[in-house]
Amino acid sequence: FYLSLVFTLCCLTIHPPTHIMRLLTHNVLRNNTKAANGSNTPLRITATEVRVDEPTSNNDPDAERREVEFAKNMLPALNWDTLIEGAKSMGLDSLPPSVTPELANDEGFLRALYHVLMDVHLVNGMLTCT
Numbered sequence: 249f250y251l252s253l254v255f256t257l258c259c260l261t262i263h264p265p266t267h268i269m270r271l272l273t274h275n276v277l278r279n280n281t282k283a284a285n286g287s288n289t290p291l292r293i294t295a296t297e298v299r300v301d302e303p304t305s306n307n308d309p310d311a312e313r314r315e316v317e318f319a320k321n322m323l324p325a326l327n328w329d330t331l332i333e334g335a336k337s338m339g340l341d342s343l344p345p346s347v348t349p350e351l352a353n354d355e356g357f358l359r360a361l362y363h364v365l366m367d368v369h370l371v372n373g374m375l376t377c378t
Contacts, residue, residue: 268299268369274334275326275365279377289378290330293337297372303363312359315366319358322365323347335364 279289305311332343343364344351351357 268371269375270366270370271331271334271338271368272322272365274370274375275330277375290327290333291375292378293334293370293373293375295338295370295373297370298338299369299371301367301369303359303367315362316355316358319362319365320352323352323361331364335368338368338370340364340368 274291274293277291279287279291303315305315328347332345335341335343342360
């Protein structure tokens, strides 16, 4: 998908209605300005409008399996602390503080993680360097 960002002094503005950002996208964005001095810190979300879509895989075993596999394969690549921070700034506080091996294999948790990564969208707001 396409994400249009307007740069203003290390501040990114998400403009609605066609430009949205998923938490998965936010998880890979980092402050790479000179001022960050290589710290690779995540961007802070200031959300003014968030959209949460309903899961589309309800009662479709193949779609549910794909979601679980996607979430399971994404877990090693995610910065969990950044995901928790981003989710909280968008009004979600249901993520656990860490992922245990049991959770990493729990289908219910993986479907919920997929929902957070793919169905929660920042529609309007700002990303700011920390």
